Amino acid sequence: xxxxxxxxxxxxxxxxxxxxxxxxxxxxxxxxxxxxxxxxxxxxxxxxxxxxxxxxxxxxxxxxxxxxxxxxxxxxxxxxxxxxxxxxxxxxxxxxxxxxxxxxxxxxxxxxx
Amino acid sequence: xxxxxxxxxxxxxxxxxxxxxxxxxxxxxxxxxxxxxxxxxxxxxxxxxxxxxxxxxxxxxxxxxxxxxxxxxxxxxxxxxxxxxxxxxxxxxxxxxxxxxxxxxxxxxx
Numbered sequence: 730x731x732x733x734x735x736x737x738x739x740x741x742x743x744x745x746x747x748x749x750x751x752x753x754x755x756x757x758x759x760x761x762x763x764x765x766x767x768x769x770x771x772x773x774x775x776x777x778x779x780x781x782x783x784x785x786x787x788x789x790x791x792x793x794x795x796x797x798x799x800x801x802x803x804x805x806x807x808x809x810x811x812x813x814x815x816x817x818x819x820x821x822x823x824x825x826x827x828x829x830x831x832x833x834x835x836x837x838x839x840x841x842x
Numbered sequence: 843x844x845x846x847x848x849x850x851x852x853x854x855x856x857x858x859x860x861x862x863x864x865x866x867x868x869x870x871x872x873x874x875x876x877x878x879x880x881x882x883x884x885x886x887x888x889x890x891x892x893x894x895x896x897x898x899x900x901x902x903x904x905x906x907x908x909x910x911x912x913x914x915x916x917x918x919x920x921x922x923x924x925x926x927x928x929x930x931x932x933x934x935x936x937x938x939x940x941x942x943x944x945x946x947x948x949x950x951x952x
Binding site: 769770771772773774819829830831833834835836 | 846883885931939940942943
């Protein structure tokens with residue numbers, strides 16, 4: 730059982746480049762999330778999708794866009810990467826939006842030079 | 843003031859010791875409380891929920907003190923494998939927006 734799968738695991742970008750982080754879950758969960766984790770700060774929510782067909786901004790959405798492609802997949806796009814977006818990104822899912830038991834992917838280490 | 847505050851540690855303890863961490867939260871409307879565990883360079887994983895009456899899961903005991911707005915995690919008989927960062931997570935009502943603490947690092951030595 731794969732759970733939540735994120736790709737890529739590592740990525741280096743130059744300022745201004747774009748990229749998409751992919752996330753898929755096989756637990757038939759309704760809700761999916763993108764977080765970033767920076768040293769000295771807790772995980773911060775970027776965007777979430779409470780259910781298929783809906784997306785909403787979290788705490789730190791600027792510079793990002795998301796797509797809930799179907800129930801399984803939720804992607805995060807950086808249109809024009811900035812050094813401030815250097816971080817570890819985690820995708821997560823939960824059965825429903827009111828269920829705080831999150832299952833996380835293994836993370837993407839992103840460096841923007 | 844941060845919504846959720848934790849002592850970053852590290853807490854260095856020998857195998858077999860008992861260790862406790864506290865976490866304070868500022869939003870008195872918080873309804874749900876959790877401890878997640880995160881190993882170095884890995885994803886967070888749910889360790890346990892924290893219930894009003896306190897709860898136990900093997901060697902782990904979680905307590906909630908609403909009056910003083912803190913939760914605690916007690917680990918008895920520490921194992922080397924308990925070495926990790928423990929994240930305190932608090933949620934208010936509604937969407938259940940989760941607020942993650944920055945974590946407390948535990949190092950268990952032989």
